[in-house]
Amino acid sequence: MPSTNVKHIDRDAFFRLYGSEVSYFTAKVRPAFRIKRVPHVEVLATPRVYREIIRARTGLQFIPVVVTPEDDTWQDTSDILDRLEERFPEPALVPPTPAQRVAAFLWELYADEFMILPAMHYRWDFADSIAKARADFASTNGDPVAAGKFADRMSGVLPGIGVVPDTVPAIEAHLAELLADLERHFAQHPYLLGGRPSIADCALMGPFYAHLYLDAAPGHLLRERAPLTCHWIERMNHPDPDEGGAWLADDALPDTMRPILARIGADASAYVLDTVRAYEAWADARPADVTEPPRAVGFHSSTLRGVAFQRYTSPYTLWMLQRVIDPYRALPEQDRARVDRAFAGTGCDAFFRCQPRHRVEKQGYKLTFG
Ligand SMILES: N[C@@H](CCC(=O)N[C@@H](CS)C(=O)NCC(=O)O)C(=O)O
Numbered sequence: 161m162p163s164t165n166v167k168h169i170d171r172d173a174f175f176r177l178y179g180s181e182v183s184y185f186t187a188k189v190r191p192a193f194r195i196k197r198v199p200h201v202e203v204l205a206t207p208r209v210y211r212e213i214i215r216a217r218t219g220l221q222f223i224p225v226v227v228t229p230e231d232d233t234w235q236d237t238s239d240i241l242d243r244l245e246e247r248f249p250e251p252a253l254v255p256p257t258p259a260q261r262v263a264a265f266l267w268e269l270y271a272d273e274f275m276i277l278p279a280m281h282y283r284w285d286f287a288d289s290i291a292k293a294r295a296d297f298a299s300t301n302g303d304p305v306a307a308g309k310f311a312d313r314m315s316g317v318l319p320g321i322g323v324v325p326d327t328v329p330a331i332e333a334h335l336a337e338l339l340a341d342l343e344r345h346f347a348q349h350p351y352l353l354g355g356r357p358s359i360a361d362c363a364l365m366g367p368f369y370a371h372l373y374l375d376a377a378p379g380h381l382l383r384e385r386a387p388l389t390c391h392w393i394e395r396m397n398h399p400d401p402d403e404g405g406a407w408l409a410d411d412a413l414p415d416t417m418r419p420i421l422a423r424i425g426a427d428a429s430a431y432v433l434d435t436v437r438a439y440e441a442w443a444d445a446r447p448a449d450v451t452e453p454p455r456a457v458g459f460h461s462s463t464l465r466g467v468a469f470q471r472y473t474s475p476y477t478l479w480m481l482q483r484v485i486d487p488y489r490a491l492p493e494q495d496r497a498r499v500d501r502a503f504a505g506t507g508c509d510a511f512f513r514c515q516p517r518h519r520v521e522k523q524g525y526k527l528t529f530g
Contacts, residue, residue, distance in 0.1 A: 172229065175200035178209050179224035182296045184279060185237045186224040187370035188271070191396045192241055192362050196248040206302060218525045235525045237366075238268065238483060241359055253359045257411035258495040259502035260353050265484045266424070266508060267352060267360030271367060273480055274428035278335040278378075279371035281323045284315040286377035293375060322431070322462065322471040330465040334427055335372075338420060339386045345416035346388035350395070354414065355405030361396055369393050413502050425507020427464060433514055434462035435477040442473060443518045443529070453520060453527050475527055479520045481511065488512050 177193060177200050179186025193200050203209060205223045214225050217233040226234040234240045245254055255261050283289050297307040318324070323331065345352070352360040372378040373393050382390055408414060413421070438460030443453075453475035460473050488499060503509055519530025 173199060174229060176227040177202045177224055178205050178213055178226070179203075180205050180300045182293065182300065182370050182374055183223050184276070184366040184370045185222070187368075188237045188362050188366040189224055189226075189240050189244075191357065191365055191399065192244050192253055192359070194397070195251060195253065195357055195399045196244060197401060198244065198248055204300065206300075207306070220525055236522070237272075238480070239522070241362065245359075251356070253357065253362060255353060255358055255407050255411075257407075258491050259411045259413060259499045260358070260407055262484065262488050262499050262512075263353065263413055263417075263421075263502075264358045264360045265487060266421075266511065268363040269432065269480050269484050269511075270424050270428050271360075271363035273477055274424075274431050275364070275367035276321060277323055277327075277331045277431075279367040280314075280318055280321060281328060281331050282335075282378035282381075283371050283375045284318055285323070285328070288376040289378070290315070291376070296374075319470075320456075320459075320472040322464065322469045324469055326467050327464050327469050330427070330467055333465070334423065335378075336385075337423060339382070339389060341416070341420045341423075342389045342392075343386055345414065345420070346392050348416055349408075349414050350403075350405060351392070352414075352417065354408035356403075356407060357396060357399070358407065361392075365393065365396050369397060411498065411502070418506065421503065421506040421508055425510060429507060429510040430462055431464065431471075432477055432481060433510060434460060435471065435473055436481055436514065436516060438473040439475050439478055440516060440518050443475075451529075453529065475520050478516060478518070479522070479527060481514065481516070482519065484511055485514060485516075 175193070175198055177186070177189065179190070179202065183205075190202065192198075193202075205214065205225075210221065213227065214223065215221065217227070218225060218235045220235065222235060224235075224237065224240070226240050228234065234243055241253065245252065253264075255264055283293050294308065294311045297311050298304040301307040301310070349355065351357045352364065368382075368389070372382055373390065439453075439457060442457040455476075456472040456474055458473050459470045461468060462471050463469070488496065491499065500509065500512070503512070520527050521530045522528070
C-alpha cells in the first residue's frame, strides 16, 4: 500500500529556506532545492524571522538564509548552491566538463553582478512597478511603514550601482537584445547549457523571476516579447523530475549562446573588471586598522556602451570573479586551451586574463582579506 511509505518520512528532517517571492537571491536558489528534490519548506522572511533567525544567526540582514536539519546556517546563495551540490550531487547542477563548467560560473557572475542593473531599473524607475513592489514588500513584511522604509532604501541604491538617466538607454537596450537572443536560444534548447538545468539557469532566475517576471512594467514586456523565456521561468520554478535531458555533448556551448556571451564580454566585463581594479587600488593602500573589507570601499568610474558613470566599489565583486577564474586557472593546460577556444571571439577572455593581485575569502558570513 503506497500510504504506508508516508510513515518512513522523517518529518523533522527538512531544510528551511527563509526568503521571499520578490527577492532576487531567493529566486536563485529556490529552483536548486526543487530540482534536487531536497526536502524543505520555504518560510517567509517576516519581521520575526529577521529577528530570531536571520540577524541572530548571521549578524546580517540578507535573504535568503538556509537552516539545515542539523541546525547549521547557510548564507550567501553561491555558498548555498555549492553546499547543496556537495550534499545532493544528483541531479548535478554544476557541469563536470571544463567549458560548460566555466560557462556556468560565468553566467552566475553575470546574473548576480550585472543583471542587477535592468532588474533594479525596471523595478524602481516605472510608476506601476514601484506601486506593485511597495505593495509586495508590505504584504511580505506585514508592516507597511517598515516595508516602505525598506523600499526607500532599495530604490535609493540605483545611482550607486550605476542606474542613472545616462545609462538607462544602454541598460534597456541590453535587456531587449538579451530577450531576443534568449527567445532564439529557448526555441532550440530547454535550458542554457542544453537539455538540463545548471547553476547558470538558477542564477538567471534571480533577475528574471523575482524582478523582471513579477514586477509590473517588465512583467508586461516579458509576456509580450519573450514567451519562451516565460515558459523557461515557469519550468525552472516547477521542475519535472521525470524530464531527463542532458547538457550538450562534447562540452559544447550552444551556438545560440554566442551572441549572449559576446554581450557579456562587451557590457558586463567592464562593469565587473573596473570594480575589481578599483578595489585592488584601494586594497594596495588600505589603512592598517581596516581588518575586513567593508561592503563598499568608495566609488569608481566605469563605462557602459561608451557612457561614463560612477559606481560604488564592492569587494564582493572580486569574490564572485574568483568563482570563475579559480576553476579556470586550476584546469590542466589542455583543458584551459579548450575553454579559450570555446569562448574565442566573445570578449569573455577579458575575465580569464584578469589576474588579481588581491584575494578575498569568506570566514563565517563575512568577507575577509585573502
Ligand atoms: N550575495 C548575497 C546577496 C543577498 C542579497 O543581496 N539579498 C537581498 C534580497 S534579494 C537583501 O536581502 N538585501 C537587503 C539589503 O541589501 O540590505 C547572496 O548571494 O545571498
